[in-house]
Amino acid sequence: MHYPSKGCPSRRLFDHDASLVLVGIRGCGKRSLGFIAATALKRRFITEDYYFKKITECSRNEYLQRFGDQTFEKRNIEVLKIMLDNHRTGCVIEVGLGSLTRTIQEHLRQYAAMNPVIYLLRDMDHIRRLLKLEDNSIQLLGHGDPLHRTCSNFEFYNIEDCSRTQTGGDDGDDDDNGTSDRRSVGYSFKLKNAKEDFTRFVRFITGANTHDPSNDSPFVLLETPPEMRSYTHAIFIRSSDLASGAIDLAELESGGDAIELCVDRWAQDMASTVSKQVALLRRRMQVPIIFSIDVTSLGADHDLCFQVAEHGLRLGVEYLAIDLGQDHDRLRDLIVQNRGVTKIIGHHVFDPSSGVAWEDGRCYSFYLDAERLGCQLVRILRVATAREDNDSVRRFVDRVQSTPGSRIPIIAYNVGMMGRSSQVFNPILTSVTHPAIRRRDGEGEREREPQITAQDAMLALCQAYILDPLRFYILGASVSYSLSPAMHNAAYQSCGMNHIYQIPVSPSLAELERLGVDPNFGGASIVQPWRVHLCRQVSYRSRDAEAIGAINTIMPLRASPDGTIFPLQEQSRRRNQAGRVAAWWGENTDWISIMVCFGRNLSPRNAIGPKTTGLVIGAGGMARAAIYAMLRLGCRKIFILNRTLVHAEDVAKHFNSWASSQVNSDEVVRVLKSAEDPWPSDSSPPCMIASCVPEASVGDEPPANFEMPVDWAGNPTGGVVLELAYKPLHTPLLRQMRRVRSETGQPWVLVDGLEMVAEQGFAQFELMTGRKAPRRLMMREVLRNYVGEDGPLDEKTIQSRLEYVR
Template sequence: MAHLTSVALFPRSDNPRARLPPTFTTQRVQRAFEPDASIVLIGLRGSGKRSLGFIGATALKWRFVTEDQCFEEYTGRTRADYLHDFGNKAFREKDIEVVKRMLDCHRTRCVIECGLGSLVTEVQSFLRAYCTTNPVIHIVRDMEQIRGLLRLKDTEARLMDEAEPAHRSCSNFEYHNLYDSNCEIFKEKGYPDRRSPNYSFKLKAAKEDFCSFLRFISGPRSYGHCQTTPFALSAVPVENRAYTHAVVVRSTQILNHQVDVEELESSEDAVLYKVDRFVDSSLADISRHVASIRRKVQVPIIYEIDRKLLEQDLPNNLQGNRNDIRFGLMLHGLRLGVEFLVVELDDEDDRMRQLIKVKGPTKIIGSHYNSAPDSRAWLSRARYAEYEKTCRLGCDIARIVQLATLAADNDDVREFERHVRAMAEPQLPLIAYNVGELGRDSLLTNSTLTPVKHPSSLCQSSDILGPTITTQESMQALFDLGTLDPLHFYVFGAGISHSLAPAMHNAAYEISGLRYEYHRQESSSMDEVLGLANNPYFGGASITRPFKVDICETLAAKSVHAEAIGAINTLIPLRATSDGKLLRMEDQVAHRGQAAPIKALYGDNTDWIGMTTCIVRNLSPRNVIQPAKTSGLVIGAGGMARAAVYAMIKLGCRKVMIYNRTVAKAERIAQHFNSWLLKEGVSGQEVGVLQSSTDSWPTNVNLPVIVVSCVFAFNYETEGDFRISLQWLSSPTGGLVLEMAYTPLNTPFLRMVRSLREKTGQSWVIVDGLEILPEQGIAQFELMTGRKAPRGQMRREVEQRYQMEDSESENVV
């Protein structure tokens, strides 16, 4: 914890939402907490606290506590009744008592919605102390949305607006609750009740990025899935990956509509968001920009204050406060939960230490820019002193940038990097490059978070520090230099003429600047698969039926997931050194993208990842997985069915039942997973088999709320060929149906579920294979290439290339 110097960061303004109150800097700020510390949500009425609290508590599997609920529990009366019976003064005193008691009694494993009590001075003082032990999140929403939702008059809206800044003084994080367009889908039907099985889908996008926000500020939780494999990008922090890029976006570019956040998504590994303007609305603008980037781009955010442009933009009467304003804006970035914050090494050491002490989960990039370097400055003692200062202050990453005056400066920066890598441990990740016309080559060879421009930007800044290359240009240069080699990738299997994998992956290669090719290789012989995998330029492959299980016997290593599933869908080569020795696994990861002799093969499975993502995204709060009672149903007994069973087990389902026309195959899968559960020491979970389509659902097992069909749809030529017991689909709360086939899109199984839903009114959410496919493909792309996948582009390519066979079909209903 750090006690920050008391200073009025922002002068008074006609717009109270635009400034930080002085109390913001006098409180003891803490942003690192115990994993089970309760999370408190505060904010204006209509900001979305209760909806987000419900979503967060459901995802965390924690208790959801509200101020209204506690008031009635502690007093035996509703708030309205208490006010009526005892009057305003007594009500106010009791409300303060209730809020304090609520917070004190629920310090762990709760998500707490603090209502009107957070506007009371005594409660705000209590919350400031609470910030030292627990995350207190200020939920912010655009006032126009609140006005429309609550139907406020001008005076009412103004009074609410004036009360809002006080919430910043008693919170340590801030979340801007953006409008969620998914609400429009359910506008006619409504679903106002949070207990409704459809409620969460009104806030589908908000659910994803709010849960992501909670994961970041308080650490990994039980929800979501973990890709425990050395080849997964998630296994390596972005700053430790090779040849990563950060697309630069300035606050003024967004405000002036020169950059469309909707179009930012590409193959960059991070977004470098630069604040280069300060006006009355700056804090609200920054919060909205960060929230938009987080939702649309879904990559780490690097938050930086552009000192030069910011100070140029300040009016004369604020120049004396420029350092305080800049410092306050950096603190605001920490409140927003950005992944990286840039601090400048020539700032006061005390201020930098204060920021580092209160950074929480945010990583600090210590930055130095030399605009007038001496000759051979990269190799001077002063340059190494800059790096050492970054280490000494406790920064997480060092960034050193210099204006190039000679072409030889590019050779010098590479020499400097080599010397740093040879220094004694511990070493910080290093970002080092030259800027200016002569510095382009060093940008191309810088390995860590190189700043790049986005091709969709309507204009670029004239600032010399601004990016001059795109990610695509940078990656193509690595192929020109021979750093990366052109590789070949394949989809192997029988009956794959309909596969969308080549179109999807080749589109991703093109937009990413990768000179790779992805081919369709239809085959019924595993020898052909293994023969192609002997080519030094083989990059990897997607494996489909009938090889998913049999090929496991030929692998030298598998991920823990592929081992548990007993089937793979992703094949990765393991390369050897020039003398024929197999590279260590960590070296295999570092050498992806380089051709070399192939010594063995590694197998992984991304089918379960695609399923897990879609289940987490679409399962309603009413049907959230409860380990003590949730059941699932898998139809089929091939490699895909194995992945479905595994996904349900990993998500916590107590019982998973399998139905397949050939019972023996289903029993083999059940035996496989029951043995695996026993080996892993997992109790309370089991896999069973339904013997026929007319069997009754087991009486000691809850009806399934997750149903996954893993049957090749072309096996059923007529609707009459596909039959399962309708009793299996009679969950009173409905549930989620995943159809893994996407050809034809409207399968006999989906037609049956839709018909049942129309007749009974049951709330079954339907997800077809076309939605799941990009999730699988994105995971495969990243495993095989080691590059961040251009997610939006991959999804668009699937939609554009796929010929819809049934106009009545829907991706998500």
């Protein structure tokens, strides 16, 4: 079936509250994903079934039985139009079978001029199994599915969840039970991964993912796009290689700040194939996607190239590379003006046969043309014929950057074997290859494709003294068994950095003073009991750390020879470079890891709302991070229990003071005086529980031997219990909650301290280095180096846990 090139709505920039519409055939997941989108965007969710019954006062099936097919179809179309027209803003709307009618499709095309309309598609074999359809029925159902492309402006492929305990979502089974064994240790609600993927997708295309003004930290990786960081790389893969199995996605997790999917073929069913490929890359990589087109492989069919580019915009990718050799007026009208929030990279490759050299004016003219066209970045490449070309490209970049006025980012380097040094020194989104990309026998080298890996580039930068070897440390009590050194050192090696992470001989505060005069000091992890104390000592800290009142990360602020501290944005670019330490910057990644663990594991039934409650055990730095994480998730009723009552009261006072000015709430944290007391009658039992007491006694803090009163775990829809201690791994609280889950059937998800320490390490690695964390590698090191009460983990357990790492 050919991709429809006409009639497809192309507008993609909307008012911030424009209602979002989901269309697709039965079984594609509209209802489950609609609920997820409504939760992510904090909007009302309206389904076709619900609205039909509201208007007609009977269900669709009842109406059909009473009035017959023709009357039902006419009335259904009328109700659908009313539903859409009366809910233009503030909603997520599911359109069911009515989207298969020409009348509603035409209405949706008009609707898409002002609203995002997302076409959801899914593997037809899965839908057939789900709906138990015969071959002829699934063929009829699938025949009309691609017509949804003609009445939508976005597209999302709902890929299946391959983990053992997650089954994916559907319209026919929306009970969110996930695995049938709700009491299993690995229990999680279904759509766990799809929830993360679709949440990011809808927040991106609606503009809800714009920079958070409350976070002023330039070091947070997610807050800074790759073109604003130093020496970033994009892993280059071809859609044909991905389709043929030449890429091992499981190993393609590190080495890139973005991933570039180059579409090098296009046939009848390639639209859906490419949609699925983008979905797979989103799920596996969790980095921005650059969508590009190999115009040479697609031939001289310019209409086809524009069609493929339009499809890339439909998929809501972060970047779209367009060939500047095509008609500029058409590029502007069809692509640039309809890009939505996707950034356009104006791209061109000069062959030696073109006669264009970096020194002449044509390269510079291409750059200026891309600016006038409205591109957000420019990428100009040239096939090198001599090593001297690498000096020429540096002079070209200097010319662009010295041009007066504000300039869009320039990506410029030579391709081919002779251009490798220019690829190393290009600072923005250099295309790289990866060991997980396997060349097919007899394929040979493609001249224009990347010749180096990100690891190669980073090692070369270190050898050229552009980047320096830095020393990182962990400071605090009871750090001798810390898993951080193994985790971070493995990541440094994987990423090609010559850093070292270690436990100092004397991990004391005095040691920190000594490290502060070491020009190769890269940063330090701070654990109990100094998180709160050091927050008051650092000269500068992020707003998150300020709000929490505790830090777990110290980073050096560098200064020029005259002692002037570089601006913060410059500091972020100087990560991985040695220099004079003039001050310290305090950060907190504990709250990020806690928020990720809760957000990932909360089921849609426990979506955070006005009645949601959280419980935090402890009153130290980790407890403060847990409270802040719950607040950032939207919870406004948090209870805190601590053995020393005055400490709990101090923490509650701190956050209630912060909340009164930040979230318009006077009392967000309440103190529970004793575990012997019943749960407060004016609040629901908690669905988020964080145990933040240490595994061993520190100061007056008790060890992690807490168990809850049974009625405190009475939430009928369960929730998430996060245990931050990991020695022992099976704490009394986790053992208790397993019994509760087994006896009551309540779907509690239990997250132990190993997952928490790994997530914290991911965030801290990215903060300290500015590189994307190799998550599976780091988690593997955590698991392999952990020695618990029963000894090391066996290989089967390690592999099982790695299945859930994304």
